[in-house]
Amino acid sequence: MATIVVEVMLKPEILDPQGQAVASALPRLGFNFAQAVRQGKRFEIEVAGVPTPEQLADIERAAETLLSNPVIETYVVKVEA
Amino acid sequence: MRIGVVTFPGSLDDSSALRAIRLAGGTPVPLFHASDDLKEVEAVVLPGGFSYGDYLRCGAISRFAPIMSSIIVAAEHGFPVLGICNGFQILCESHLLPGALTRNQGLHFVCTDQALTIENTATPWTSGYTTGQRLVIPIKNGEGSFQASSTTLAELESEGRVVLRYADKNPNGSKNDIAGIANTRGNVVGVMPHPEQAIETLTGPSTDGLTFFTSILQSMVGR
Numbered sequence: 001m002a003t004i005v006v007e008v009m010l011k012p013e014i015l016d017p018q019g020q021a022v023a024s025a026l027p028r029l030g031f032n033f034a035q036a037v038r039q040g041k042r043f044e045i046e047v048a049g050v051p052t053p054e055q056l057a058d059i060e061r062a063a064e065t066l067l068s069n070p071v072i073e074t075y076v077v078k079v080e081a
Numbered sequence: 082m083r084i085g086v087v088t089f090p091g092s093l094d095d096s097s098a099l100r101a102i103r104l105a106g107g108t109p110v111p112l113f114h115a116s117d118d119l120k121e122v123e124a125v126v127l128p129g130g131f132s133y134g135d136y137l138r139c140g141a142i143s144r145f146a147p148i149m150s151s152i153i154v155a156a157e158h159g160f161p162v163l164g165i166c167n168g169f170q171i172l173c174e175s176h177l178l179p180g181a182l183t184r185n186q187g188l189h190f191v192c193t194d195q196a197l198t199i200e201n202t203a204t205p206w207t208s209g210y211t212t213g214q215r216l217v218i219p220i221k222n223g224e225g226s227f228q229a230s231s232t233t234l235a236e237l238e239s240e241g242r243v244v245l246r247y248a249d250k251n252p253n254g255s256k257n258d259i260a261g262i263a264n265t266r267g268n269v270v271g272v273m274p275h276p277e278q279a280i281e282t283l284t285g286p287s288t289d290g291l292t293f294f295t296s297i298l299q300s301m302v303g304r
Binding site: 010014015016017018021066067069071072 | 137138141145173174179180181183184185186187188226228229230254
């Protein structure tokens with residue numbers, strides 16, 4: 001079994017109020033390392049066996065049509081053993 | 082005239098939209114997400130709410146409901162569609178309207194009576210207003226910040242497709258104070274404010290919203 005990971009992030013030009021809220025909360029806990037925070041989503045998709053090129057192509061299409069909204073987001077697909 | 086209102090799992094304002102259509106003088110027709118049957122309606126309202134719990138992204142899952150496949154095809158041929166709040170989000174996810182609605186600047190769920198300006202009266206949903214008319218209509222959303230690329234924004238502005246703009250103050254960080262837009266043809270309109278909640282003085286801050294529903298009835302009669 002393999003896990004296909006799809007990570008979705010807001011495009012850099014899109015305002016991310018959630019990331020900003022996290023960034024402003026960190027110093028309140030004494031964490032002073034963060035210059036900026038962007039928050040995204042991670043999907044873990046289990047597939048049987050090693051994913052075939054066809055399955056990966058399908059996942060790319062799913063990432064583009066459902067898992068992300070290309071108007072505001074970008075995505076990355078990775079395979080984890 | 083028959084106007085449909087789609088109920089998705091998690092729709093909240095479907096009954097208010099049906100009621101607004103009735104008070105405007107139309108025949109409200111409930112439609113269901115799981116059927117692709119438009120029941121011979123002549124226009125459709127996608128109501129507000131939290132369809133599918135806003136999971137994934139607001140409107141992202143509703144876009145793939147069977148009723149939406151019928152609505153998308155019809156809308157591309159000029160069938161009038163009004164998306165209110167979550168309905169606007171669904172129209173953007175369906176690519177019937179450009180741009181996207183994202184988390185409000187400041188992260189607040191904003192529930193207030195909002196001053197607005199009507200910018201486009203050429204759509205069948207806004208033909209009863211006058212350009213520049215000020216309205217007060219409730220907004221109630223957590224993800225109402227309209228975002229689009231600068232190219233798309235320039236297109237919307239130059240083609241006069243901004244239908245409704247926030248007046249006095251921008252409640253959520255929407256680009257260009259945009260509260261509502263139309264497609265190129267004008268038959269598809271999406272608005273974040275809730276006109277169906279401003280139709281009677283007993284329950285709303287004004288009756289300014291009723292004209293959305295009388296406009297569509299008059300537009301269809303005059304066709």
